[in-house]
Amino acid sequence: MASVTVLITGATSGIGLSLFEEYVNAGHQVIACGRNKEKLSTLSQRGAQVCAFDVTVPQSIKQNTESIGELDLLILNAGDCIYIDDVMKFDGQSFANVIGTNLTSIGWLLQYLLPKVKRGGQVVLVSSSATILPFPRSEAYGASKAGLDYLANSLRLDIAKYGIDVTLVHPGFVKTPLTDKNDFPMPFLLTSEQAAKRMFKGIQSRKKYLHFPKRLTLLLKLFSYLPAVVWQSIILRNHTT
Ligand SMILES: NC(=O)c1ccc[n+]([C@@H]2O[C@H](COP(=O)([O-])OP(=O)(O)OC[C@H]3O[C@@H](n4cnc5c(N)ncnc54)[C@H](OP(=O)(O)O)[C@@H]3O)[C@@H](O)[C@H]2O)c1
DSSP states (O other): OOOOEEEETTTTSHHHHHHHHHHHHTTOEEEEEESOHHHHHHHHTTTOEEEEOOTTOHHHHHHHHTTOOOEEEEEEOOOOOOOOOOGGGOOHHHHHHHHIIIIIHHHHHHHHHGGGEEEEEEEEEEOOGGGTSOOTTOHHHHHHHHHHHHHHHHHHHHHGGGTOEEEEEEEOOEESHHHHTOOSOOTTOEEHHHHHHHHHHHHHTTOSEEEEOHHHHHHHHHHHHSOHHHHHHHHHHHOOO
């Protein structure tokens, strides 16, 4: 495959960092984004162009991406997860922060970066398999990613006429700093390298929808077809916190 220019948000850690490795090792031009300047400087030593900005600060996205040229591939992967630990003391600020980082940011990133994506290019949105079924304590994270699913599917309809494809990604559990804080069982946990390899291959095949590992995502889909009372009791039984 000819070399492409790919911008990755959240390239300083976890899935984004492993994706960075996949694309660099395959000889592509990578623009790595994140907030952590120390990690970004390590990535620049690997030949990447780097951009430091907080995805929740539109002015910073604008300033730091102005000089970027045309993109073949835009991977919007940066995200965060905060659980709602005590639902009766619902933390509205945490809720707003998660929606801001995982969903509202995508609007700003599309405003400043979508015009740079070439005809024939591709936009990849990293959502979560958590949107297949609701999980406890995931009111904020799940809502942000469910919003992202809708955004991706709607965006696909509107940008098809510009020759740009949209790939929506639903990873299952992947071992990263984001999941290291989870205190519940994470079935079929993948390494970030395994996740990135699946994503690299699926993105290259221009899949509209990528979900993995299938042994988890297909099981969740199957549960979602059962009556709500059945999957609710299964989830609550397996999710004690
Ligand atoms: N791990 C999983 O099991 C899993 C499952 C499903 C979906 N996902 C999704 O996959 C994506 C990557 O997650 P991960 O597990 O790889 O997490 P991670 O290791 O915690 O990495 C998160 C990345 O996002 C960046 N980021 C977070 N907030 C940001 C902000 N406000 N501005 C700019 N960059 C920001 C971080 O950059 P800095 O540290 O440089 O700020 C970091 O590079 C997320 O969207 C997550 O929701 C993960």
